[in-house]
Amino acid sequence: MSTREDILNAAMSVFAERGYYAGTVRDICDRAGANVAAVNYHFKDKATLYAEVLQHAYRNAGDGEPMPTLSEAPDEPAEQLAAWIGWYVRRLLHSGGTDVGRLMAREMAEPTEALDHLAKGAVQPVFGELGRLVDAASGGVLDERTLKLHCVAIIGQCLVFHTGRAMLERLDPPHFGQQDADEITSHIAASVLRAFDSSNEDASA
Amino acid sequence: MSTREDILNAAMSVFAERGYYAGTVRDICDRAGANVAAVNYHFKDKATLYAEVLQHAYRNAGDGEPMPTLSEAPDEPAEQLAAWIGWYVRRLLHSGGTDVGRLMAREMAEPTEALDHLAKGAVQPVFGELGRLVDAASGGVLDERTLKLHCVAIIGQCLVFHTGRAMLERLDPPHFGQQDADEITSHIAASVLRAFDSSNEDASA
DNA sequence: ATCCGTTTCAAACGATTGTTTGAACACTGT
DNA sequence: ACAGTGTTCAAACAATCGTTTGAAACGGAT
Numbered sequence: 184m185s186t187r188e189d190i191l192n193a194a195m196s197v198f199a200e201r202g203y204y205a206g207t208v209r210d211i212c213d214r215a216g217a218n219v220a221a222v223n224y225h226f227k228d229k230a231t232l233y234a235e236v237l238q239h240a241y242r243n244a245g246d247g248e249p250m251p252t253l254s255e256a257p258d259e260p261a262e263q264l265a266a267w268i269g270w271y272v273r274r275l276l277h278s279g280g281t282d283v284g285r286l287m288a289r290e291m292a293e294p295t296e297a298l299d300h301l302a303k304g305a306v307q308p309v310f311g312e313l314g315r316l317v318d319a320a321s322g323g324v325l326d327e328r329t330l331k332l333h334c335v336a337i338i339g340q341c342l343v344f345h346t347g348r349a350m351l352e353r354l355d356p357p358h359f360g361q362q363d364a365d366e367i368t369s370h371i372a373a374s375v376l377r378a379f380d381s382s383n384e385d386a387s388a
Numbered sequence: 389m390s391t392r393e394d395i396l397n398a399a400m401s402v403f404a405e406r407g408y409y410a411g412t413v414r415d416i417c418d419r420a421g422a423n424v425a426a427v428n429y430h431f432k433d434k435a436t437l438y439a440e441v442l443q444h445a446y447r448n449a450g451d452g453e454p455m456p457t458l459s460e461a462p463d464e465p466a467e468q469l470a471a472w473i474g475w476y477v478r479r480l481l482h483s484g485g486t487d488v489g490r491l492m493a494r495e496m497a498e499p500t501e502a503l504d505h506l507a508k509g510a511v512q513p514v515f516g517e518l519g520r521l522v523d524a525a526s527g528g529v530l531d532e533r534t535l536k537l538h539c540v541a542i543i544g545q546c547l548v549f550h551t552g553r554a555m556l557e558r559l560d561p562p563h564f565g566q567q568d569a570d571e572i573t574s575h576i577a578a579s580v581l582r583a584f585d586s587s588n589e590d591a592s593a
Numbered sequence: 594a595t596c597c598g599t600t601t602c603a604a605a606c607g608a609t610t611g612t613t614t615g616a617a618c619a620c621t622g623t
Numbered sequence: 624a625c626a627g628t629g630t631t632c633a634a635a636c637a638a639t640c641g642t643t644t645g646a647a648a649c650g651g652a653t
Binding site for chain 3: 624625626627628629630631632633634635636637638639640641642643644645646647648649650651652653
């Protein structure tokens with residue numbers, strides 16, 4: 184029962200690197216050390232294999248460092264938010280190579296039914312937790328719409344290092360990479376905390 | 389001299405719908421009303437056609453509204469930066485469902501050789517102009533690395549409304565859409581200008 | 594009308610794709 | 624030892640891909 188999982192892992196890296204169409208079943212089977220017919224035997228066809236790869240990636244999306252959550256009695260909510268940003272940035276930068284992140288990016292560019300489950304099952308909880316952290320770190324004075332704007336802004340500042348990775352690497356000179364996670368994190372955290380002030384001024388004006 | 393442009397337009401829609409590998413030369417030529425060999429005659433091969441489609445698409449992405457540039461004698465650099473952000477956000481939100489945006493998103497998720505030319509030819513100038521605007525709006529006190537961090541942060545906050553569009557729409561309740569361009573713009577501009585302050589404090593500390 | 598460079602066309606080419614086939618192999622229970 | 628079930632393998636399959644070919648059609652200049 185080993186070849187089936189070997190193919191599943193090989194397919195995940197191949198699909199992440201080259202995409203669905205450019206990733207060939209021969210490439211997958213070579214990397215899995217299996218015969219060409221193994222895909223059609225263990226899975227029905229290439230499309231079914233891809234669907235199972237997405238589900239497998241979705242299940243293993245959260246392994247590794249656990250997401251920081253808002254503690255019951257928040258002493259330093261700003262630092263908790265900074266910790267969350269660090270967790271998110273590391274997660275994004277670390278999933279650069281042959282990982283879940285690139286599969287998800289592909290799903291964003293070309294949404295399928297799998298994205299619906301992904302949104303409600305994996306993204307919604309993360310977004311909700313970020314909302315609670317932002318609410319606490321800002322002093323709880325933001326209205327719901329402004330709070331969501333801040334959340335999306337945070338997500339965007341982190342996400343660009345993953346979605347824009349291919350472009351950042353090709354700029355002259357190349358910009359930020361995996362080794363700059365701490366620098367990026369502290370910069371975003373400082374900017375975000377400052378940004379709360381402007382919203383507070385608008386609210387009190 | 390019509391078939392060349394017909395192929396260019398047909399290729400743009402086909403590549404946007406199906407992607408580079410799934411979009412076939414025969415499909416493009418059928419939609420353009422041309423022969424199968426027309427692609428290899430007017431362009432060298434499929435890859436060259438795709439590269440020209442990308443450049444053509446990115447150049448015409450903001451047709452009508454030109455990119456705001458730093459004026460010779462900057463009176464209000466902060467407002468000039470805000471104008472740039474507004475231009476960029478409108479550009480991203482407006483190209484949401486169109487061919488251009490989908491092409492770029494696909495290229496970021498699945499880079500081809502064409503991305504190299506795109507980076508140096510089309511993206512580098514935009515990024516450079518943003519850098520000059522940020523430098524002016526921040527008072528010219530930021531070191532090069534911090535300035536680039538701010539630039540990437542701005543790009544990210546704008547870009548997330550495009551790259552994360554499919555996800556934002558699937559959240560409960562759905563978040564921001566095309567009609568919120570002004571609200572998004574002013575929020576990002578205010579946040580960014582505030583963020584400069586934190587960098588100044590760090591520099592003087 | 595004739596020439597010549599440019600453009601179009603139907604047909605075919607070689608390569609690669611996903612998939613199928615049928616025999617060989619491995620292993621378990623009797 | 625034997626049958627039976629599940630798995631692997633080399634080889635070939637049909638289909639489709641991008642590209643090439645050589646001739647036909649076009650269009651202006653002489």
